[in-house]
Amino acid sequence: MTAGNRLATGGRIDRSRPLNFTFNGKPYTGFQGDTLASALLANGVRLTARSFKYHRPRGIVGAGVEEPATLVELMGADASGNRPATTVPLTEGLAAKAVNCWPSLEFDVGAVNQLASRFIPAGFYYKTFKWPNWHLYERPIRKAAGLAAAPSEPPATGHYETRYGHCDVLIAGAGPAGLMAALTAARAGLRVMIADEGCEAGGSLLSRRLTIGGADAMNWVAQAVAELAALPNVTHLQNATVWGYREHNYLMVTERAPANPSLLERTWRMRAGHVITATGAIERGLVFGNNDRPGVMLASAVQTYVNRYGVTPGKRAVIFTNNTSAYAVAANLAAAGVEVRAIVDSRDSVPDDARAMVPGIEIMAGKLVTEAQGARQLRGVAVAAKTGGSARIISCDLLAMSGGWNPTVHLWSQSRSTLRYDEPLATFLPDTPAQAVSAAGAANGALTLQDALRSGAEAAAQITGAQSPEIPDAPDLLYDIEPLWRVETTKGRAFLDLQNDVTVDDIHLALREGYSNVEHVKRYTTGGMGFDQGKTGNINIIGTVALAQGLAMEQVGTTTFRAPYTPVSFGAIGGLREETVALPYRHTPITDWNLAQGAFMYEAGARWRRPGYFPRAGEGLQEATNRECRAVRFGVGVYDGSPLGTFELKGRDVGRFLDYLYSNVMSSLKPGHGRYGLMLSDDGLIMDDGVCFRLDEHRWIISTSTGHADAINGYMEEMLQTRFPGWNVFITTVTSQWNNATICGPKAREVMAALGTDIDLSPESFPFMSYRDGTVAGLPARVVRVSFTGELSFEVNVAPRHMRDLWAKVMEAGQPFGILPVGSEASHVLRVEKGFLSLGHEVDGTVDAYDLGMGWAMSKKKPDYLGKRAVQIRREGAAPRRELVGVIPEPDRQIPEGAPLTPGGRKERTEGFVTACVWSVVHEKWVGLALLEDGHARHGETAHVRLKGGEVIPVRVTAPCHYDPDGEKLRS
Amino acid sequence: MMQIPCPFCGPRNESEFSFGGPVKPPRPDPLTVSDEDWTAWLTQVPNPLGPVQEQWWHVRGCGTWLSIWRDTRTHEIVEAPDDGR
């Protein structure tokens, strides 16, 4: 290795499998089993990042998800942004670069921010960049502050997956407590899932040199893993983070490297009977001057690099601690040949068993590191007595700091379970569970190995009801701590949150400016935000607030812990639910035919794919639409009306149920006949319109608009089940049980005759708004005389299996009459010519039936129906109403849909808007519909459309119906 | 995601249900109620901090409309339906 930082033996890396990688374009080599961070340290790379706000030089601080300083962007096939280098497994060909350091890590323009840093205190952005508005500054500031950009392309191969899972016990963490819990629960026969974020099981045992039952602790881990693997009731996941704990014991677990080459990641949505959070503990940093210099690291991370990766992150080390755990780190460093120059311990007295671990190393009790020296790399530390006084400079290139341990309570807290502050451990501990959850091991404050094992076993035994098993002997140094939230006699900038560049001064400023609640402090300073969510610094922030306010820790309290525990890919949350997989299209049986005809397909409501128009060579939308409209008005056309929502209602009480649902009377219909109706909600809004046919005494069929079918179904069921549970009504959705070809136009009857039918088609025996069952073209059919175009129409309904056959026969029989297929564009034109309303256009939350000129649909006879009372109350008010009218632009031109109408075209409050405007093939000019204040009284007048930019178009106000106002055609 | 007890299907994921809003008092008789009371019934929806009775439609299951008492602070279902109403 280039810089000689790799030990010749030891660690859980495979020295026979070297891996090449690049960092900021430079080539390096590491080993299988390395992380990017351990490989960089092995190569002697100390300066790995620039900080977010001040662009200060930063190095690697942690060894896992707690890493606050070194975020990298991965390139190439692995492209992803803002990954802590400590969590990126090294792979052959990995290409990574540091974020936050344009144009380069070594020469960083943004570092001028550092010179001006006294001008960038907390809240600086809020206070400074607010005139004229923030968005003016947002882009350049974001670029300068710049975290990595999101990858522009999705991964070229592979996909994400989500799945559901169920278990009796979900254990988060496969360290000593988690494994012990899993063994105990699994042996009792419970269905167990154990998930761990690391690439191998063992947790803290991977980093420490301990024994269980007299042998290397990792032997015990291997045995436990093997036993779990042999049990069919256990699912054991590594590289899998339990990152979200929701209500009703629903948890999110994402596997980053599932055992399936085509899968990028897999998320398990777990419903667990019980949860054990065995999530370990994360070490706090210490807060002193320039504590962010490259070479200042968490003691536990140093231990991990030495023991797990065989890497020495420095040659001459100083330890700074307020607790006993760092003594083992000093011992491990010394054993690896690193010169440990001193242990600076803020406690006045150091326990004898700790002293005994570090023979020959100078212990400076009751002393503090007040300042780290050096710029791009640590050169030494200043050590002084707690009371101040002169400092002694100790030169070193590594400072391993330990501010004590925080149980990882994130999942516990996400479950809404409470925390309490524990004085002896100087940290927050799980208190009262809010769901079926228990905490075990270090996550529950069991900070020595034997305690952790026992705690895991007991947590599981409480669920199984069995006796807790015997715990093997596992000697460990007793944990002893004296809190040190910050070094008060410090020089230089003392960072609490390295990722967001939040210092002690920032917290004090926030407090001075009145942000005294810890949640406000967090938001004002951004301390504890970002990718690491303050895993190393949050408790020090709380301590700093407590010191400044003279409060106890529990009085300050923690900020809320929210999901995700660590960053999760959006892909892993969405899984396969993308594009049409998330929302599949619905098709009628003739989609293939439509496509073969070159139809331009639209999405109609409720994800139905329908032809918009059928362009011929050289035609655009308008030409094709005109041609289709002319066919219907002057010859014959046919469209597929199958997507319309259709329901069959059966039962004694359907009549009165429909009278309640619709504003007009339906119960008076005779079998064989139908009626158009409006459905209102109880607050008087028009919910839907459609037709209703009575099949026989107790059987009815109703249609709804395509997009509202599902909602109306739910609404009808709600009414029946909650308001009229005793009524005898059964609703069956038959939208896809019937398909239809609707033949419309003056020649429709001739086409029907050519198809061959046993139904008498004469208007006398088969009038408008009636239906007949019979055969058409040899197929069993129900023919309905409704019209949505204003022309003579026969809606020929057949079973879906006959639809293609029917369609082919209609096209064949219609050919001599020039029949054309009609798309939704033409349907729109035809309905606007007729003044037929379309819910999305003419109906919004303000209009009622009277405004639409459909007062006839509001029954006077029925004492009560949905919406009646509300419409009554609203119409008693004197406010002017916007009423549906026809508009004819003068001069003749198109008006955009939605264009406002203003009095005289002046720049005043609008008095309505144009709801639709189409080229009428009947009048050969543009005609439209509009909602206009007092419109019914203004037929013949001129109103004015005012376009954006001030252009004014006069329009003549007419009745809404532009064609065949007496309905002779559709009744013919 | 909540787990909602359906009287016919047992405990099922919330994603199978469609939310029907809090249960309102019975619909007043529109022929006798005052405008104020009618408008209040239409527009005022229970929104307590704590248990609220609400309707859910098991639309991707058996189709039943059911009601539960749910604590809005915790999502705890404090009273489950026994007859689907």
Ligand SMILES: [Zn+2]
């Ligand atoms: Zn159900």
